[in-house]
Amino acid sequence: MLMEALAALAAAGGGAVVQAAGTDAWNGMRQRVGEIFGRGDAARIPAELERLDHTARVLAPGDRDGTAPTRLREEGVWAGRFEALLEGLDDAGREQVAGQLRDLLAFVAASAGDTAVATGTAVARDGGSAVTGVKHSSGGRSGTARAAHTGDAEATGPGSTAVTGIATG
Numbered sequence: 001m002l003m004e005a006l007a008a009l010a011a012a013g014g015g016a017v018v019q020a021a022g023t024d025a026w027n028g029m030r031q032r033v034g035e036i037f038g039r040g041d042a043a044r045i046p047a048e049l050e051r052l053d054h055t056a057r058v059l060a061p062g063d064r065d066g067t068a069p070t071r072l073r074e075e076g077v078w079a080g081r082f083e084a085l086l087e088g089l090d091d092a093g094r095e096q097v098a099g100q101l102r103d104l105l106a107f108v109a110a111s112a113g114d115t116a117v118a119t120g121t122a123v124a125r126d127g128g129s130a131v132t133g134v135k136h137s138s139g140g141r142s143g144t145a146r147a148a149h150t151g152d153a154e155a156t157g158p159g160s161t162a163v164t165g166i167a168t169g
Contacts, residue, residue, distance in 0.1 A: 006098070017033065126156075
């Protein structure tokens with residue numbers, strides 16, 4: 001497997017850990033990550049679960065540290081851990097863990113719902129619409145959505161709409 005592909009997979013794994021924190025996907029994701037790092041050694045799993053719990057605590061809504069820089073730092077920590085794990089394995093082990101990571105990414109994508117964090121400003125003019133956060137269109141994707149620290153929304157002109165947070169419609 002190419003090193004670039006491993007790095008991308010590891011980065012996506014780090015993002016998945018952060019994305020799942022505080023969602024309904026957390027417990028399932030937490031257990032899967034513990035097993036990936038435990039590599040069949042049940043005695044190692046509790047330490048991995050504690051590391052994950054630390055991440056969940058620093059990313060908790062309302063925590064003064066749960067800001068965009070904290071989220072980026074936690075993504076980087078987990079991406080680095082995944083990358084080190086993948087690099088330290090032989091080819092067969094690397095393929096196995098890469099498959100487990102792909103399964104983890106699919107699980108989080110299917111169960112975590114939409115997430116928007118630390119978004120920019122939405123500006124709508126002259127009858128336009130803009131959303132800084134998550135937008136669910138009628139007939140579109142359903143499920144959970146989470147928005148934190150979304151940016152400002154500004155609408156100017158007749159018929160303009162701007163939303164910060166979660167918009168459905």
